[in-house]
Amino acid sequence: MDKVNLLTTVAVVTISISLFLSLFLLTVKTAHQLSNRLFTVFLILHAIDNSVNLDYLFEIPLTGRIFISSFFFLQLPVFYLYVLSVCYSDFKLKPVHLTHIIPFLLANFVLLPRFYTVDLASKISFLAKGSSMVEVQFNHILMHVQCVFYIVAAFMILRKAKKIYLENYTGASLESLNWLFQFTVALSIFFAIAFLKNIFKFTAYPNISNGLKVGLILSELIIIFWYLYKALNNPSLFRNIDSKLKLVSEIILEEKNSNPEVINENEHSLAILTLKQYMVAEKPFLNPSLTIQEVAKDIKIPVRELSVLINHNLDQHFYDFINHYRIAYAMDILKDASKNKLTVLEILYAAGFNSKSSFNTAFKKHTGHTPTEYRKALQDKVL
Template sequence: MEKINLLATISLIVISISLFLSLFLVTVKTEHKLSNRLFAFFLILSAIDISVNLGDLFKIPLNARIFITSIFFLQLPTFYLYILSVCYSDFKLKPRHLIHAIAFLISNLILLPRFYAVSLASKISFLQKSSSMPEIQFNHILLHIQMAIYIIAAFMILRKAKKIYLENYAGASIESLNWLFQFTIALSIFYCVALLKNIFKFTEYPNISEWLKIGLLIFELIIIFWYLFKALNNPSLFRSIDSKLKLVQHIIYEEKKSSPLAVNEKEYNSAILKLQQYMIEEKPFLNPSLTIQDVSVAIEIPVRDLSLLINHKLEQHFYDFVNTYRIENAMDILKDVTKNKVTILEILYDVGFNSKSSFNTAFKKYTGNTPTSYRKSL
């Protein structure tokens, strides 16, 4: 009884917080409305899924209970769409995205003949033999396959988005992608433990399943608070990239496929000189939101050619290329004895960084020291 009360209590807390955060995400004024709405929908689906734990407090019909458990089939597809909306600024929901609801529809349709459409006595009999019923077994296999597909797909999208970002941008979105990667890992662990819970449910140790269920609810609560903390403390964290941008390796492949690259060493050196001169004289790297498109317009070199020049010919991501100039500028300030009272935080903002962590990482990568230890060694 105590375990039931604990489960119901934690479930009510998680449901309340999830619904409150959903309301906040839907009503808050922001440029990222679609992302907020998708994550709000994900939280609402999670709240509905958890509500089945309240069956001992409220009378939930059997049809509703089973339907609620099938909501799980919509959670990962929704989270996948959320990742797409965060990664790509031009992402929009389209009718074709309804394909992600197929597993949910199949899981319910397969239960229609021998559960949803039969008498109460037949329903009870079906549930008593649920572990051996082919419909339940099929749904469990379908759920496992769906989880594997969407988790792998989410990581593939994040990996591609990060590479595109590094080749075309030099702002703070890399932190957003890194955090989203960590968040996806946390959710992957959550769903893997959920699968483990379901396995124990049909073994001789159902009590382990119940305790895992309580642990998952607490873990879900932590994940929600983590997201809320990040979103509120970093309102500019969630910036997106243009999905029309291509990876350099794809551009090179297309170039080779259409016609062999005729490398003109003189043009190549001229373009590099023009780029370096622009970076030194105009200092565009001081702009924390600098993109390869901005540089392309300024020096009148097509984005495609400039991307190949930096990311392929110079063998540097645009992100690292720009940060090199920022770090060199920061080193000049740190060496200047007349500016020894300027704080590290002031310097990082002055040279184009917009976060202490990204500045420290880039500085250590370039010099082998932290900014503070570099200053002390002078």
């Protein structure tokens, strides 16, 4: 199979999978419809961008090819909005978000005088001298600047969202945020390779650029399959956080600026004692979706104060604080000889976890062993 056939075949498969996943995301029943719709738009834009590789099957007019290629300028802004919608439960699309289409409009606007509005012969001449045309150079620079901006912005959002989640929630969203972080890393690598491809395109080594193009299309296919696998296995993958929540470091800074009084250590000690007594007596950690707001309501301590108390005074994220009690509860079950027929899966659910991976990670972090190793060591009377 020659290179042209390979590009066309992979493009057809990638477009087909993208459209199938788009249909799945639009029809699946979930509370996160906006996130699904935004990622659907991202996939459709991706499919449109890929359609320029189908000219082996049917002819695409020159003007159409260039216009289709400019849809790249919409992909990362939509992905950025998707990340926002995944991270924050109260995210809504607003008119201000239309500013994200400015690069797309600008990229097409600069091509109006000497490409879009001229005859076919002039268009062919323009593209033949593409590497030396200021409009083409401008669009390539704009493309790469946009890539860096949105990728960095996405990582910053994910980093802050993860910190807020750790300080306020428990459950499976941490795995979701980690997965979305990995997906963003994969996209970063993809666009970095695309950047190299474009560099070689304007050098004396165009064959390297063509080789990287084949690699990019194949990697696109892998990324799409990866997301499809995740989406089909986890249709309700994400649990959002409230964008109004602040990091503990921000809360402490605000309190120092507004009320620089001496901290009452006795009050903190009493609050910590109340919290620990509540954890032992009521066992709220058995709720897999427990939030700091629920704990604050039960022990009648303002959420801000409780957040500072756990994350600052106890020097633990709320996520780790709750998991400490869950692991202790799971260890008691493992030590109970009458319950040795319970599986690890049954134990993790009984202790308040909702996934095996998060249970294994937390258990090893607190004990230095996996649950299976810990149980075996108990049986062998090592521990």
